[in-house]
Amino acid sequence: MTETDHKKILAERLSARFGRRAVLKGMGAGIVAATAGGSFPSVARAQQSGHLKIASIKVIDTLDPHFTGFLSAIQIINNIHNGLLKIVYDGENVTFEPDLAETWDLEDDKTHVFKLREGVKFHDGTPCDAEAVKFSLLRVKEGEPKSPHAWKLALLDEIEIVDPLTLKLHFSQPYAFLPVALNGSTGRAGTIVSPAAVEKYGTDYGRNPVGTGPFKFVSWRENDAIELEANTEYFEPDMPKLEKVTFVLMNEASTALAALMSGQIDGMTDCPMQLVDQVEAFPKANLYGEIEGNYTFLGMNCKKGPFTDMNLRKAVAWALDRETLVKQAYFGRAQQAYTPISPPMTDFFDPDIATSGRGQWFDLEKAKEFRAMAEEQGEIEVTYMMAERGPVGTRVAQTIAPMLAKIGIKVNLELIEPATWVKRRNEGDFDLYDFEWVADLDPDETIYPEFRSDGAWNFCGWVNTEFDELCQQAQVILDSEGRKELYYKAEDLLMDEAPIGIMAHMPIYKVFSDKVQGFQYIPADLVNLHTVSLA
Incomplete structure (x- = not known):
C-alpha cells in the first residue's frame, strides 16, 4: 500500500463522519492541506487594540490542558496554547488542519510524520521544537500524576526525533481517533506546553500556563477574573487583534446577561437555554449555537x-x-x-x-x-x-x-x-x-x-x-x-x-455584543478569540 493510499483511507474514514453544521465533514480536505507541504507565508504582525471582557459561566478546574476535564477551561486554554492540529470551521464544514505542525504525513498506516513550524517560541521565550512536543506527548502518555487523557496515546509506541523540527510517531496499530486526540482544542493530548514552565511550576502549572498561543496568561484571581494579554510574536498572520482579554468569572448567567445588556461585558462563553429568548429579543447581541456532538x-x-x-x-x-x-x-x-x-x-x-x-x-x-x-x-x-x-x-x-x-x-x-x-x-x-x-x-x-x-x-x-x-x-x-x-x-x-x-x-449557545467582530464559531464548544476585535 502506498503512502497516498494511507492518507486516502484515513481521510475518507473521517470525512463521512459528520454532516453539515457539525464537526469533521471536511477532514479529507484537512489531510490534503496537512500533507501538501510548502512553507507558510511570512507572518504579518497584527496591531493589537481593545480590551474584551467576556463572562465565563461554568466552573474552571485548571488551565493545564493535560489535566482538565472541562470545556469551560478549554475555552480559555485554547487561547493560550496550540496543538499539533487544530479545528477549523468555515460555516459548512470543519477540518483538522496543521497548527504547530506545518505538515502532517503518513509513511504507513501506523507511522505519522509531523514537521513543525520554524521559529515558534513559547511565551517564556523557549523554543517550541521537536523535543518540546515529545515532552508534552510523553507527559500525557506516561507522566506522573497520570493525565486523564493518557488513554488517547495508549497505542503510541515510540516518538522518534528526526531533526529539531521533525517527529515520527510510531503506533502499535492503525489509530482512527488520532486526529481528534492531537488537536489542541477538545483533544488535549496534542496540546503543547512549555517544558521549562512545567519544570518551574510543577503541579501548579495549571495556575501558570505557558503556551505558544495568541494570548499570554497574566493572572487568575479566584472568583474574580482570568487575565490574558496579546502575544505580539504570535506565528499566525494578523493575529491576535485584541490587546487584552478578561474572562470574568461569574456564577450567575442571568447576572452576566444583565452585564452584557448594560455594556459592562462584551460576551458570554455559555448562554443557558432559559436566557436564549431574551438574547434573541435583544438587538445589540449576536447568538451562536446549534445541536453539537453531545x-x-x-x-x-x-x-x-x-x-x-x-x-x-x-x-x-x-x-x-x-x-x-x-x-x-x-x-x-x-x-x-x-x-x-x-x-x-x-x-x-x-x-x-x-x-x-x-x-x-x-x-x-x-x-x-x-x-x-x-x-x-x-x-x-x-x-x-x-x-x-x-x-x-x-x-x-x-x-x-x-x-x-x-x-x-x-x-x-x-x-x-x-x-x-x-x-x-x-x-x-x-x-x-x-x-x-x-x-x-x-x-x-x-x-x-x-x-x-x-x-x-x-x-x-x-x-x-x-x-x-x-x-x-x-x-x-x-x-x-x-x-x-x-x-x-x-x-x-x-x-x-x-x-x-x-x-x-442539546444545542450549546454563546453570545457576544454587536461590538464584537470577527468571532468564528466552531461547533465544539470553543471560544477562540484569535480573530476577534472590538468595533
Whole structure:
C-alpha cells in the first residue's frame, strides 16, 4: 500500500463522519492541506487594540490542558496554547488542519510524520521544537500524576526525533481517533506546553500556563477574573487583534446577561437555554449555537448506595419521560437521545434509532417491572445533588424528581455550589446527578473515557470489561462500518446495565455584543478569540 493510499483511507474514514453544521465533514480536505507541504507565508504582525471582557459561566478546574476535564477551561486554554492540529470551521464544514505542525504525513498506516513550524517560541521565550512536543506527548502518555487523557496515546509506541523540527510517531496499530486526540482544542493530548514552565511550576502549572498561543496568561484571581494579554510574536498572520482579554468569572448567567445588556461585558462563553429568548429579543447581541456532538444523562452511583442494584438503575432509566424533559427542562430546544452517539456523527448515528429498538426510552410499565425486581422494596429515599450549572441549571433535577416518585423512589434535591458539586461528583459522593458530555468529535470519546472501567471520568463507577474491549477494538479499525458495529455493541451494554439514564442531545449557545467582530464559531464548544476585535 502506498503512502497516498494511507492518507486516502484515513481521510475518507473521517470525512463521512459528520454532516453539515457539525464537526469533521471536511477532514479529507484537512489531510490534503496537512500533507501538501510548502512553507507558510511570512507572518504579518497584527496591531493589537481593545480590551474584551467576556463572562465565563461554568466552573474552571485548571488551565493545564493535560489535566482538565472541562470545556469551560478549554475555552480559555485554547487561547493560550496550540496543538499539533487544530479545528477549523468555515460555516459548512470543519477540518483538522496543521497548527504547530506545518505538515502532517503518513509513511504507513501506523507511522505519522509531523514537521513543525520554524521559529515558534513559547511565551517564556523557549523554543517550541521537536523535543518540546515529545515532552508534552510523553507527559500525557506516561507522566506522573497520570493525565486523564493518557488513554488517547495508549497505542503510541515510540516518538522518534528526526531533526529539531521533525517527529515520527510510531503506533502499535492503525489509530482512527488520532486526529481528534492531537488537536489542541477538545483533544488535549496534542496540546503543547512549555517544558521549562512545567519544570518551574510543577503541579501548579495549571495556575501558570505557558503556551505558544495568541494570548499570554497574566493572572487568575479566584472568583474574580482570568487575565490574558496579546502575544505580539504570535506565528499566525494578523493575529491576535485584541490587546487584552478578561474572562470574568461569574456564577450567575442571568447576572452576566444583565452585564452584557448594560455594556459592562462584551460576551458570554455559555448562554443557558432559559436566557436564549431574551438574547434573541435583544438587538445589540449576536447568538451562536446549534445541536453539537453531545448528550445529557442522569448518573447513578454504581459503587455504593441503592444504585449498586442494576434492576433499580434500569427502573430509573425507563422511568425518565424524555419528551417531558425536552419540553420542560430544555425549553423544547433539545432532541431526545436514545444512546450517546449524537446526530451530527452522520457516519455512526442511526436516523431511525427511535424505531430501532436500541437504547433507552420512556416506558413506565417496563420501569415498574424492573422496580419490582429490585432487591429493596418499599419506598427508597435517595439524594440528588444539583447545582446552578450547565445549560439549564437545576431544571433537569426538578423535572426528574416526580418521575421517580412514580416507581417508589423519593428524591431529596440537594442544591450545592458548583465547585462543591464537581468535588463531590469526582469523589463519588452522590446517589444521583445529571451532567452533559459535550464537544464530542468521535464515538470513541463519546463513550470510552467516560465509562471505561478504570477511567478517570467514570464517576458512576460502572465496570464492564466487555465494554472496554469493544471500544479498544474499534479504535484500531479505519472502516466506519466496522467501527459502528463495535460501538453499537458497546452502547448496548451501557444502555442495558444503565449506570446512566440517557436524556437529550442539546444545542450549546454563546453570545457576544454587536461590538464584537470577527468571532468564528466552531461547533465544539470553543471560544477562540484569535480573530476577534472590538468595533
